[in-house]
Amino acid sequence: MKKNLSKIKLQRIDNHVNFVATNETDNSILMDGSPAIGGKGNGVRPMETLLMGVAGCASIDVVLILKKMKQKIDDLQVDVEAEKIKVGDVSEYKTINLHFTLSGDIKEKKLAQAIDMSLKKYCSVSKILERSSKITSSYTLNP
Amino acid sequence: MKKNLSKIKLQRIDNHVNFVATNETDNSILMDGSPAIGGKGNGVRPMETLLMGVAGCASIDVVLILKKMKQKIDDLQVDVEAEKIKVGDVSEYKTINLHFTLSGDIKEKKLAQAIDMSLKKYCSVSKILERSSKITSSYTLNP
Numbered sequence: 001m002k003k004n005l006s007k008i009k010l011q012r013i014d015n016h017v018n019f020v021a022t023n024e025t026d027n028s029i030l031m032d033g034s035p036a037i038g039g040k041g042n043g044v045r046p047m048e049t050l051l052m053g054v055a056g057c058a059s060i061d062v063v064l065i066l067k068k069m070k071q072k073i074d075d076l077q078v079d080v081e082a083e084k085i086k087v088g089d090v091s092e093y094k095t096i097n098l099h100f101t102l103s104g105d106i107k108e109k110k111l112a113q114a115i116d117m118s119l120k121k122y123c124s125v126s127k128i129l130e131r132s133s134k135i136t137s138s139y140t141l142n143p
Numbered sequence: 144m145k146k147n148l149s150k151i152k153l154q155r156i157d158n159h160v161n162f163v164a165t166n167e168t169d170n171s172i173l174m175d176g177s178p179a180i181g182g183k184g185n186g187v188r189p190m191e192t193l194l195m196g197v198a199g200c201a202s203i204d205v206v207l208i209l210k211k212m213k214q215k216i217d218d219l220q221v222d223v224e225a226e227k228i229k230v231g232d233v234s235e236y237k238t239i240n241l242h243f244t245l246s247g248d249i250k251e252k253k254l255a256q257a258i259d260m261s262l263k264k265y266c267s268v269s270k271i272l273e274r275s276s277k278i279t280s281s282y283t284l285n286p
Contacts, residue, residue, distance in 0.1 A: 004227045006236070008191060010198040012219040017203045021195035025184035029172040031199040037207060041168035046200035046268050048151060052164035053192035055153040056174040060160045060189065064180060076155040084147045090267040093149070124233040125189050131274040 018043055047091060050129060051080045057125040058098055058137075061118030066106060069114065074104040082133070093133040100139040108141050115139060161186055190234060193272060194223045200268040201241055201280075204261030209249060212257070217247040225276070236276040243282040251284050258282060 010021040010031075017033035032043030039045065044052070055078045066073055078100050082093040100115055115137050119126050126135055153164040153174075160176035175186030182188065187195070198221045209216055221243050225236040243258055258280050262269050269278055 006191060006194060006223075006225045006227050008194040008198055008223040008225075010195070010202060010221040010223070012202065012206070012216075017206055019199055019202055021198055023187055023191045023195075027173060027175075027185065027187050029187060029195060030170060031195070032170075033203045037203065042170065044166055044170050044172060044199075046196045046203065048149060048166050049192040049196035049199070050268065050271065051149060051151040052153070052166075052172060052174070053189040053196075055151055055164055056162055056187075056192070057189035059153060059155065059162055060176045060180065063155070063160055073155075078153040080149075080151040080153070082149045082151075084149050089264055090270045092267065092271065122232055124235065125193065127233045128193065128235065128275050129271070132271050 047084070047093075050093070050125075051082055051096065053125040054096065054123065054129055054135070055080050055098060057123040058115070058118045059100075061122045062100065062102075062111075062114045065114035065117055065122075066110060069110045071107065071110050072105040073102060075102065077101045093129070095134045095136065096129065097136045097138060100137065101143060102139065103142045106141060111139060111141055190227070190236075193236070193268075194225055194239065196268040197239065197266065197272055197278070198223050198241060200266040201258070201261045202243075204265045205243065205245075205254075205257045208257040208260055208265075209253060212253045214250065214253050215248040216245060218245065220244045236272070238277045238279065239272065240279045240281060243280065244286060245282065246285050249284060254282060254284055 010019050019031045020028050022028040030043035033039035082096040085094045162174040163171050165171040173186035176182035225239040228237045
């Protein structure tokens with residue numbers, strides 16, 4: 001059976017801790033270290049990519065599930081807030097909350113159900129991160 | 144004690160599954176869904192952010208550890224290759240290999256040691272992902 005391989009390339013771009021990471025469709029992100037090691041805030045920090053990943057993954061699910069439920073989304077935003085703790089030499093997210101803000105012709109019950117289905121069943125990134133973090137969600141509908 | 148909070152904002156930018164995710168220093172990445180759900184390859188896919196994260200995290204460590212060891216790095220690149228498998232409804236990376244390519248005035252033993260220290264001890268993203276993936280490494284020095 002053919003293996004399903006994902007490939008990422010990362011290149012150092014200066015004399016410090018700045019890098020550009022590129023995927024197979026040539027989309028790239030700038031990465032930087034934390035201020036503690038001299039990072040200047042001109043990139044995404046590696047641990048932050050995890051939060052971006054779970055927000056993106058859950059949002060894709062929520063959009064697709066609500067579409068199937070014939071709900072009309074005008075706008076979607078997610079605010080992720082995560083508590084970072086030190087465990088020995090490394091950092092971990094103790095908690096990760098995803099707050100969804102949606103507007104549109106959407107029934108509240110359907111939205112709650114879509115978020116729940118994503119985080120509990122379909123979102124791969126969430127399933128990976130929940131082994132080390134408590135992942136929760138909340139929402140605002142038509143603020 | 145003050146909590147150490149990390150915040151990410153994600154905004155839907157079209158009528159499909161394209162989003163922009165932004166960190167607190169205003170660095171953003173474009174995200175897109177997989178081709179299977181209509182993604183057009185104009186962004187990073189959520190699962191790919193994890194691979195970018197581990198590559199960035201380990202590279203920062205390797206740069207800093209080699210600096211401490213008085214090694215001179217001229218160039219650093221990492222090629223990540225991960226095998227994605229389906230586990231029920233979600234995807235997982237069964238394996239993740241980071242191949243480091245460095246050039247510079249670097250002793251091979253020090254490079255091997257730096258990579259090992261990062262993945263086994265200091266890289267937070269690696270420590271999180273190793274709960275669901277087998278993470279390995281390899282390297283080429285002065286190709």
